[in-house]
Amino acid sequence: MPSAIELRGVTKRFLTPSGGVYTALQDLNLAVAPGEFCAVVGPTGCGKSTTLALISGLEPASEGEVEVFSKAVRGIASGIGYVFQSDAVFPWKTVLENVAAGPRYHGTSPRDARAGAREWIARVGLAGFEDRYPYQLSGGMRKRVALAQSLINGPQILLMDEPFSALDVQTRSLMENELLGLWSSTSASVVFVTHDLEEAISMSDRVFVITAAPGTVKSNYKVDLPRPRNVAEIRFQPRFTEIYQEIWNDLRDEVLVSYERQKRSGAA
Amino acid sequence: MQAPDEPAAQGGADLTARRVREARRRRLTVQGLRLLVAVVWLGSWELTTRLGWVDKFFFAQPSEIVLKLWTWINNGTELGPLWVQVLTTMEETVGGFVVGSILGIIVGVALGRIAILADVLGPYVKAFNAIPRVVLGALFAISLGLDIKSKVATAAILVFFVVFFNAFQGAREVDRNLMANARILGANNRRLTTEIVIPSAMSWIIASLHTSFGLALVGAVVGELFGATAGVGELIYSAEQNFDANGVFAGMVLLAAIALVAEALITALENRLVRWRPQVNTETRI
Ligand SMILES: Nc1ncnc2c1ncn2[C@@H]1O[C@H](COP(=O)(O)OP(=O)(O)OP(=O)(O)O)[C@@H](O)[C@H]1O
Ligand SMILES: [Mg+2]
Numbered sequence: 072m073p074s075a076i077e078l079r080g081v082t083k084r085f086l087t088p089s090g091g092v093y094t095a096l097q098d099l100n101l102a103v104a105p106g107e108f109c110a111v112v113g114p115t116g117c118g119k120s121t122t123l124a125l126i127s128g129l130e131p132a133s134e135g136e137v138e139v140f141s142k143a144v145r146g147i148a149s150g151i152g153y154v155f156q157s158d159a160v161f162p163w164k165t166v167l168e169n170v171a172a173g174p175r176y177h178g179t180s181p182r183d184a185r186a187g188a189r190e191w192i193a194r195v196g197l198a199g200f201e202d203r204y205p206y207q208l209s210g211g212m213r214k215r216v217a218l219a220q221s222l223i224n225g226p227q228i229l230l231m232d233e234p235f236s237a238l239d240v241q242t243r244s245l246m247e248n249e250l251l252g253l254w255s256s257t258s259a260s261v262v263f264v265t266h267d268l269e270e271a272i273s274m275s276d277r278v279f280v281i282t283a284a285p286g287t288v289k290s291n292y293k294v295d296l297p298r299p300r301n302v303a304e305i306r307f308q309p310r311f312t313e314i315y316q317e318i319w320n321d322l323r324d325e326v327l328v329s330y331e332r333q334k335r336s337g338a339a
Numbered sequence: 340m341q342a343p344d345e346p347a348a349q350g351g352a353d354l355t356a357r358r359v360r361e362a363r364r365r366r367l368t369v370q371g372l373r374l375l376v377a378v379v380w381l382g383s384w385e386l387t388t389r390l391g392w393v394d395k396f397f398f399a400q401p402s403e404i405v406l407k408l409w410t411w412i413n414n415g416t417e418l419g420p421l422w423v424q425v426l427t428t429m430e431e432t433v434g435g436f437v438v439g440s441i442l443g444i445i446v447g448v449a450l451g452r453i454a455i456l457a458d459v460l461g462p463y464v465k466a467f468n469a470i471p472r473v474v475l476g477a478l479f480a481i482s483l484g485l486d487i488k489s490k491v492a493t494a495a496i497l498v499f500f501v502v503f504f505n506a507f508q509g510a511r512e513v514d515r516n517l518m519a520n521a522r523i524l525g526a527n528n529r530r531l532t533t534e535i536v537i538p539s540a541m542s543w544i545i546a547s548l549h550t551s552f553g554l555a556l557v558g559a560v561v562g563e564l565f566g567a568t569a570g571v572g573e574l575i576y577s578a579e580q581n582f583d584a585n586g587v588f589a590g591m592v593l594l595a596a597i598a599l600v601a602e603a604l605i606t607a608l609e610n611r612l613v614r615w616r617p618q619v620n621t622e623t624r625i
Contacts, residue, residue, distance in 0.1 A: 157516055159520035162616075172521070176526045205615075
């Protein structure tokens with residue numbers, strides 16, 4: 072079966088303000104099957120967000136190939152949803168207008184776009200908040216808006232960059248379950264970036280571990296836990312603990328490398 | 340700053356009532372003190388000119404300024420009925436403000452969005468901005484004649500640069516994340532401009548509208564000083580020609596009144612345009 076997403080030998084370099092070249096990703100290989108839910112974990116600054124930017128077409132790769140459904144990515148492709156690491160809902164639009172934005176941009180009539188938006192707002196549990204502006208919502212509610220905003224376009228590929236990291240533990244597992252529910256009714260492939268290994272394992276079919284910068288895929292693990300899952304309970308299964316141990320052994324080294332490096336550059 | 344609201348608990352109603360009372364008392368104090376400042380200021384002015392410590396020929400006198408305004412209102416001015424003068428100046432100001440703002444927003448956003456335009460035109464804009472632009476009023480008086488057009492043009496050119504720079508800055512400092520999100524959601528270039536760039540530049544633009552309305556008024560009055568047949572600026576000019584200090588001050592009072600009304604209108608416009616922002620407490624804002 073051809074992959075939904077495939078990165079082959081991808082390197083990404085950035086120009087630094089001082090005129091040097093910084094290699095964020097080095098020779099990275101990664102493949103996601105259609106309908107697969109993948110998590111990407113790695114120490115901070117290892118290039119997780121950069122990887123998503125490459126897949127979405129927001130940033131071009133410096134070397135190597137990035138393909139979505141066997142087509143090389145050139146610029147922003149349609150059929151992609153992206154929930155950003157930092158808040159990216161439009162502050163001057165109401166919840167309704169925010170969610171309706173995608174269909175509007177694709178030429179749907181305002182009336183149909185609004186009808187569709189109402190449905191999605193209800194689906195992410197925000198019915199009754201249609202006319203609020205983002206500043207009148209809590210952080211968790213804004214994340215729901217961002218989620219509805221992405222999902223309404225019916226993306227084949229859903230990229231999520233630490234969507235729940237700012238939420239408290241209870242809200243977080245609630246939203247994780249909701250996301251799994253929404254995802255199971257679609258055929259979308261998901262790339263889910265997170266710092267949190269527990270979250271990664273409980274949500275996904277496969278976990279990619281990225282090395283400390285320059286980032287490359289160190290290893291990938293299949294998560295053979297049954298679905299449907301309840302993320303709050305699955306952490307207590309013995310198999311979960313086994314997988315966690317295995318991946319953590321791998322990830323720990325990278326986190327340590329990254330930490331030591333930051334400490335040294337901080338001291339210098 | 341206000342203390343954050345306590346959660347409604349028992350006795351919450353009591354607390355609210357006390358807050359309301361405190362707020363009212365504070366408001367009364369502020370208004371009382373404001374009145375006091377006016378009384379002290381005008382009173383000492385009146386007194387010193389009456390006692391002859393200060394020459395009222397040069398510095399006018401509050402009571403006579405009021406008298407002058409009263410005569411203008413009842414008997415008209417040297418140039419005709421008072422309302423015609425006020426209306427003329429208002430017309431010129433608003434005309435210049437609207438033309439200058441619209442051009443400023445269009446050019447500012449265009450240059451902010453199109454890097455090559457900004458690079459090519461940047462030095463010219465800077466050079467043009469460096470000339471004291473009020474002198475262009477003289478040029479407009481020659482080329483556009485003594486009627487309303489030359490004043491609108493003078494006001495517009497003053498407004499244009501303020502709005503332009505703010506729109507330009509605002510268009511360039513759009514949150515990259517919001518742009519990325521809109522592009523992912525399928526926005527084309529036109530949509531990016533109208534739905535992301537302009538709204539986010541709007542807070543910069545609106546911040547400049549307060550200043551630029553004042554400048555529009557300056558432009559209109561200066562335009563009138565360069566030559567006109569009506570308007571408050573012309574009224575001040577003719578008072579000056581007659582060594583009538585009271586007339587000059589009376590004209591200034593009229594201008595201040597126009598500016599205050601305009602300020603209120605712009606604040607109303609601002610509140611309409613940026614409903615999406617948390618409301619600012621207007622009493623504590625200057
Ligand atoms: N536009 C850019 N210009 C220069 N350097 C960049 C740019 N974007 C990212 N980088 C650098 O690339 C590296 C990887 O960044 P990235 O945002 O992908 O990390 P991350 O893994 O998402 O980190 P975190 O977990 O903290 O979000 C960082 O060192 C960052 O400084
Ligand atoms: Mg990141």
